[in-house]
Amino acid sequence: MKQGRRSLGWVIVLGVTWAIWGVSALPLWSQSEQVIEVTIKDFKFVTKQGPLRLGVPTVIKVKNDDAERHDFGSTMFEGIPTQVERDGVVVYGRGVGGVFLDSKRDAVLRFNMSRPGRHEFRCSIHPNMKGELLLLSVEAV
Numbered sequence: 001m002k003q004g005r006r007s008l009g010w011v012i013v014l015g016v017t018w019a020i021w022g023v024s025a026l027p028l029w030s031q032s033e034q035v036i037e038v039t040i041k042d043f044k045f046v047t048k049q050g051p052l053r054l055g056v057p058t059v060i061k062v063k064n065d066d067a068e069r070h071d072f073g074s075t076m077f078e079g080i081p082t083q084v085e086r087d088g089v090v091v092y093g094r095g096v097g098g099v100f101l102d103s104k105r106d107a108v109l110r111f112n113m114s115r116p117g118r119h120e121f122r123c124s125i126h127p128n129m130k131g132e133l134l135l136l137s138v139e140a141v
């Protein structure tokens, strides 16, 4: 009997923690996000992006249009809290290296752009597959 009560307590604690987290995280992701679309096709990264700003919630949508498995990896996520959404599962992490994408799969990466400069991304399976994003150090309005 005692054990049952204890586990119920844990469920409640977890529920409250998630609720607080959800509320505090909301403003971060509901602000205007900047979207980068990356399509992998014919062993190439095809990038579609507008001007990127620093300190703005950023969404990278990666889609693998090839029949091969690919990887979207970058050092731009190093030390930055990143949310990865893939196959309906959302994972949060710091120091996410990238995502593996099977044929015709996609993934969404969310993070806050904080470092200016050129950010390379690559496929670790095919070392000659490379792409880059240019981040200007323009202050967010």
Ligand SMILES: [Cu+2]
Binding pocket: 043, 069, 070, 071, 123, 124, 125, 126, 129
């Ligand atoms: Cu590849």
